[in-house]
Amino acid sequence: MATIRKRGPYQWEVRIRKKGYPTHCKTFSRKTDADQWARDIESEMTRSVFVSRKEAESTTLLDALERFEEEFLDGYAQPKQIKSRIKIIKERPIALMPLASIRGKDVADFIKSREEERRASQTILHEVNLISRVFEISRKDWGMESLHNPTQRVNKPKQNKGRTRRLEKGEEKKLLEKAPEELKPIILLALETAMRRGEIAMMRWEHVDLKKRYVHLPKTKNGEARSVPLSPAALDILKSIPRRIKGDVFPLHPDTISKWFRAAADDADLKDLRFHDLRHEATSRLFENTDLDFMEVKVGQRFGELAEPVILKRLM
Structure with missing residues (x-):
């Protein structure tokens, strides 16, 4: 059973106790996030599919991006472009969030901020796809099986129509x-x-x-x-x-x-x-x-x- 209590003016603590599982605690700055986390954990425990989120909750997107850069960058044909996208994402508030706490809304906020900076939709898509790639690697290769990919739950910018510029006579x-x-x-x-x-x-x-x-x-x-x-x-x-x-x-x-x-x-x-x-x-x-x-x-x-x-x- 989950209990949620307020700790200070801006913190909410969730404590989950269920037979057969160790006690799980986590603190949030928003009560809506605390409620959602409690529902997710309790549901997974009830269905016997619970996997600990400990690593995903202690690893920020910034940490994951740096590890991705170290382990996977050399495998790309154009690593300079990937590195540039990593740098941009690192400078955003979403980079400081633990992977497990990032929701679709956070990705949507990232997209909105880039649109307000008048970045091209294709540029933003590349950046969101990179975030998605990091989440998938975290789930499949780095042992964070419980992690959900938040980029799959947002409306992405529409791709621009392909260019049709051709060389004219002369x-x-x-x-x-x-x-x-x-x-x-x-x-x-x-x-x-x-x-x-x-x-x-x-x-x-x-x-x-x-x-x-x-x-x-x-x-x-x-x-x-x-x-x-x-x-x-x-x-x-x-x-x-x-x-x-x-x-x-x-x-x-x-x-x-x-x-x-x-x-x-x-x-x-x-x-x-x-x-x-x-x-x-x-x-x-x-x-x-x-x-x-x-x-x-x-x-x-x-x-x-x-x-x-x-x-x-x-x-x-």
């Missing part, structure tokens, strides 16, 4: 005229392969097979490996690039690629053009310039060397 030429020499082959390769900025920046010669006409990507945005088929034009681009002692195909960091690309687009007076738009342009050209259907393009992008008979020979 824009590719203008862009290449303004781009630095080191950036030109990167732009051309992106238009031939539909590879992402980070994927191109991480390319290494040891993963490029010019004979079999594909480049293997050990780590992509979603964490999975894939191989990309190389058209004759893409092969010519790679053959024109001098081999570097370090083994990387291109010497530019992903952020440098974006910075130089924006500058070239501005100099060429190309409105609202981003590097990622080249991926959409490349995919659209595949449909327009070949008789490939949607599934063949998807298969070719993911399994380049396996799809060679289907994709590469039809691009010749």
